[in-house]
Amino acid sequence: MKKNSIKNTRINGEVQKELSRIISMEVKDPRINPMTSVVSVEVTPDLKFAKAYISVLGDEESRQATKEGLKKAGPFIRSQLAKRLNLRNTPELTFILDQSIEYGVNMSKMIEEVTKNIRHEEESEKEDSGE
Incomplete structure (x- = not known):
């Protein structure tokens, strides 16, 4: 092209x-x-x-x-x-x-949710180890 x-x-x-x-x-x-x-x-x-x-x-x-x-x-x-x-x-x-903009917004939400879950898991591990 x-x-x-x-x-x-x-x-x-x-x-x-x-x-x-x-x-x-x-x-x-x-x-x-x-x-x-x-x-x-x-x-x-x-x-x-x-x-x-x-x-x-x-x-x-x-x-x-x-x-x-x-x-x-x-x-x-x-x-x-x-x-x-x-x-x-x-x-x-x-x-x-x-739908590229909508796709991007949905991907951003999913990434944000995953990072939030990772942070939550890290915080709970710190609490369990006694830090």
Whole structure:
């Protein structure tokens, strides 16, 4: 796979920033969870298509409802992008649920729980040995 050029990387960042603003402030669909964030965006070099990776804080039902709401709001979001960004083509958006943030939070909780158990065991060993 070809490495992204500097121009493409900059476009990805701009589209991500504007998508975040549009989703949080402009889209009024009640299905879209207010805790929705755009994790990253990949725009094809010809600017025809874009994959937007979104993260939703909530349960599976909330995630699916948000994805459906974004899919329905796609044409509106695309028109807003066209108004805000000066691009030759405005990319057609595909929304993909990204669970990496949630996965990271769950891993952090598990690590914290394990370290807490280790500390508790060490403290009980010290008490048993009479220190």
